[in-house]
Structures are given as C-alpha cells and as structure tokens.
Amino acid sequence: MDTRRSDLIADDLEDEIATGALEDGARLDEMALAARFGVSRTPIREALQRLASTGLVEQRPRRGVFVAQPGPVELLEMFEVMAELEGVCVRLAADRLTDEDLTALEDANVACAQAVSDGDADQYYHANERFHLRLYAACGNGFLESEARRLHRRLKPYRRLQLRLRGRMDQSLQEHRAVLTALRDGNGIDASSALRAHVSVQGEKFHRLIAEMRRT
Amino acid sequence: MDTRRSDLIADDLEDEIATGALEDGARLDEMALAARFGVSRTPIREALQRLASTGLVEQRPRRGVFVAQPGPVELLEMFEVMAELEGVCVRLAADRLTDEDLTALEDANVACAQAVSDGDADQYYHANERFHLRLYAACGNGFLESEARRLHRRLKPYRRLQLRLRGRMDQSLQEHRAVLTALRDGNGIDASSALRAHVSVQGEKFHRLIAEMRRT
DNA sequence: GTCAAGCTTTTTGTATACAAGATGTTTTCT
DNA sequence: AGAAAACATCTTGTATACAAAAAGCTTGAC
Structure with a gap:
C-alpha cells in the first residue's frame, strides 16, 4: 500500500527528528540524504515536503530545510x-x-x-x-x-x-x-x-x- | 518570499477545489495540469502533495490523486x-x-x-x-x-x-x-x-x- | 588589516528522460 | 460467444540534466 519510497524515507526522517538524532536547526542536505538512502533527490524532496507540512522541519525557499524542534x-x-x-x-x-x-x-x-x-x-x-x-x-x-x-x-x-x-x-x-x-x-x-x-x-x-x- | 511555483499552483488548485470548480472524485491529471500551468510535472507533483497533506485530495499510490470533497x-x-x-x-x-x-x-x-x-x-x-x-x-x-x-x-x-x-x-x-x-x-x-x-x-x-x- | 566587489562553488528549483506498475484492448482458447 | 491471457498504452514514480539563486572564496582597494 505504500509503494512510494518517499513515504518510507519520510517515516525514517520523522523518527530521527523525533528521537532527537537530528538536532534543532540542523540542515537536511538533499544530496547527502539521497546518497544515504541510495535514491535520487526526487524522493528525498517529496519526503522533506511531507515533513514540512507536519511542522517537523522548516522549509526556507532557496535556502533548504532545517529541523524545527519545538522549543x-x-x-x-x-x-x-x-x-x-x-x-x-x-x-x-x-x-x-x-x-x-x-x-x-x-x-x-x-x-x-x-x-x-x-x-x-x-x-x-x-x-x-x-x-x-x-x-x-x-x-x-x-x-x-x-x-x-x-x-x-x-x-x-x-x-x-x-x-x-x-x-x-x-x-x-x-x-x-x-x-x-x-x-x-x-x-x-x-x-x-x-x-x-x-x-x-x-x-x-x-x-x-x-x-x-x-x-x- | 514564495518563489516556488509549486506553492502558487497549490494555492490555485486549492481555490478551485474550495469553490467546487473541481468536483468530488475528479482525477487531477499531472500532465494536463502541467500543460495548463505551463510547467513541467515536477512542480505539479509538489503542489498535489501539499494538497494531499491538508486533506483536500486523496493520493492513491500508482493510481493518481483525486479530489476529496468532504461529505x-x-x-x-x-x-x-x-x-x-x-x-x-x-x-x-x-x-x-x-x-x-x-x-x-x-x-x-x-x-x-x-x-x-x-x-x-x-x-x-x-x-x-x-x-x-x-x-x-x-x-x-x-x-x-x-x-x-x-x-x-x-x-x-x-x-x-x-x-x-x-x-x-x-x-x-x-x-x-x-x-x-x-x-x-x-x-x-x-x-x-x-x-x-x-x-x-x-x-x-x-x-x-x-x-x-x-x-x- | 579590513572591507567590499566580483567570481567560483554549491545547492535549490525545474525540466526532461527513463522505469515500472496499472489500465484497456485485442486475441486466442474453450 | 464468453472468458482469460497476452499485449499495447498510459500514467505514475524515480533518475538525471540543466538553470538560477544563494553561499563561500578570492582578490583588490583603502
């Protein structure tokens, strides 16, 4: 039911943010993540967008996405x-x-x-x-x-x-x-x-x- | 501040769904939308994902996205x-x-x-x-x-x-x-x-x- | 030595190309 | 003729390629 890689990646990243493995303000580099997950940038970007919509990361246009741990x-x-x-x-x-x-x-x-x-x-x-x-x-x-x-x-x-x-x-x-x-x-x-x-x-x-x- | 085309497209589609121009269950064809907005499929897909995250459309993997008007x-x-x-x-x-x-x-x-x-x-x-x-x-x-x-x-x-x-x-x-x-x-x-x-x-x-x- | 302007590099945003699953049609067998 | 299987087509999901903007660095002037 969940054949899109981007969803699995989003889940993974979500966990890492939740557990604090990725600390507040950390930049999520698309290419680095792509290399890590063994996929291209496309699914990474989709995953990041999903995280942004739930408020786990902040997406600054043309700048990148950053972990937004709640204070x-x-x-x-x-x-x-x-x-x-x-x-x-x-x-x-x-x-x-x-x-x-x-x-x-x-x-x-x-x-x-x-x-x-x-x-x-x-x-x-x-x-x-x-x-x-x-x-x-x-x-x-x-x-x-x-x-x-x-x-x-x-x-x-x-x-x-x-x-x-x-x-x-x-x-x-x-x-x-x-x-x-x-x-x-x-x-x-x-x-x-x-x-x-x-x-x-x-x-x-x-x-x-x-x-x-x-x-x- | 909103330099991404996908965001503008998402806003447009959101309006069309809200006003009922796009009726419930209608399929949102990526290529058709790409042609209509004069962009490639990439920003269209990002826009559709944003709509999906707010519940305005339903995204069925490998099937497409469909307008999900609340009953x-x-x-x-x-x-x-x-x-x-x-x-x-x-x-x-x-x-x-x-x-x-x-x-x-x-x-x-x-x-x-x-x-x-x-x-x-x-x-x-x-x-x-x-x-x-x-x-x-x-x-x-x-x-x-x-x-x-x-x-x-x-x-x-x-x-x-x-x-x-x-x-x-x-x-x-x-x-x-x-x-x-x-x-x-x-x-x-x-x-x-x-x-x-x-x-x-x-x-x-x-x-x-x-x-x-x-x-x- | 410091600051600024211009260039280089990096990175995001978008377009195109390719792969694989889903749908629809035709063809073949009973 | 009806049903099922094979094939063709279309569409999504992913990869790669290109363009433009931001960040970083070098160089030069004061």
Missing part, C-alpha cells in the same frame, strides 16, 4: 492543546460512547494497572497509548479522532520522556480511573476536566523536566 | 471540531487576553454590526473573520492559534455559503456580543459555551442546507 514554549503549548483536545473527546464520548468503547477502555486501564504493579514503564506506555487512542475513537467524530491522533503522534517522544518521572505512572492510573468513573456516569463535564488535568499535568511535569535539564 | 457527515464533524476549538480558544482567552485583544474584538464586532445594518453579507463575512481570527490570537497559545486558523481556512467556502441563510447575520452578531460580555467579565465558561453554540449552529444550519439541497 519549551512551543512544547507546552502543544501539550495544552493535547489536553484540551482530549477533554473535548471525552466530553463528547460521555454522550456517545458504545458499550464496546467502555469495555475497551476498561481493558486498557486494567493493562495499565498491571504495568504499574509490574513496574514496567514500557508496558505502561503501550497500555496508556491504547487507552488514549480508544478515547479518541469513542468521541464519535472521525475528524476529531484523526486530529487527536495526529497531535498524539507528534508528542510521542516527549511523552515517553516523562513517564520516567517518579510516581508518574501511579498517578496517571488514578487519573484514568477518575475519567472512567465519570464516563460510566455519562458525566461529560467531570470526565473532561479530569482528563484535561491528566494531560496538562504532563505539560507541567515536562516543564519541570526542562528546568532540570537546563540546570545540568 | 455531509465529514463536514458536520469538522464544524463540530471548529466549534470546540473556538470554545477552547475563548476559554483560555478569558484568562489571558490583553486590553488590545479586547478592543480589537470589540472593533471587529462594531464592523459586524455596521455590516448588518448595511445588509452587506460580504462586509459581514470579512468583519466576522476578523473577529474570529483575533479570538484565536487572544488565546495566548500560538500553536492553538495556528491549528484554529488551519481549520478555519479549510471550512472557509462552506461558512461563506451559509451566511446567505435568512437572519443568520443578525443572530451571529448577537452571539458575538454574548461572547464579548463573558470575556469582559473574565468568565471563560460562559464565553466558551456561548461561542460553541455560535459555531455549532453553523453546523446545524449547514445540515439544513444540505437537506434542502438534496430536495432540489
């Missing part, structure tokens, strides 16, 4: 939007979710609890992702779901970072439970504010992380 | 998201807006009122746009602002359509006033629900419009 401010802004988007999802979901949605969410959260008692951050990460993605699906608005997924994906590397923080996993689990309780009651307002708090605490934690990184 | 359901979903996004903007703005923001919003609304008393739909359209764009800016979150602008832009042609509906301009103005009042009071909750209602009524109106169009 602390921009990251906080993105986390805030993520929190709000999820809040909307869950508020809509409170009225619209199906029984399957609810059980899927509960299942995902059971997996989260298991991960916590195992103390397995990686496992928690995946279960947590399942929980959130299912939440997006439950809102009954396909467009909103895709937008939420898009941002979720964009924030992936940064979210992963902060699960390392002490006590975060356990706290996260408690917050999930609050969301689920509100959802079961069909209480959109409570569910929404619970989830917003859940996600925005990530932004706050991240803020602290940034501050600590700066100190070292 | 009624998708449009309603997009309007709902727009309503929610604006609701978030205004809720955040209630805590964060500057005096300049507030006066700018009031100015824009005065222009709206003028347009209503003139009965000038076009003038209203522009003043209304100023009002909403300023609202996005007032939320104090640059990322949210850009996301809101993106969707706003995407919905442009459909919004324009429904201002034609009888009494819509006047009603819209009243809703703006409610938002402004809540903003002045720093009441984010009220402002948010007022604005959500304001935007989602557009979705509803649009729904009716669709229904009527179907009848004819």
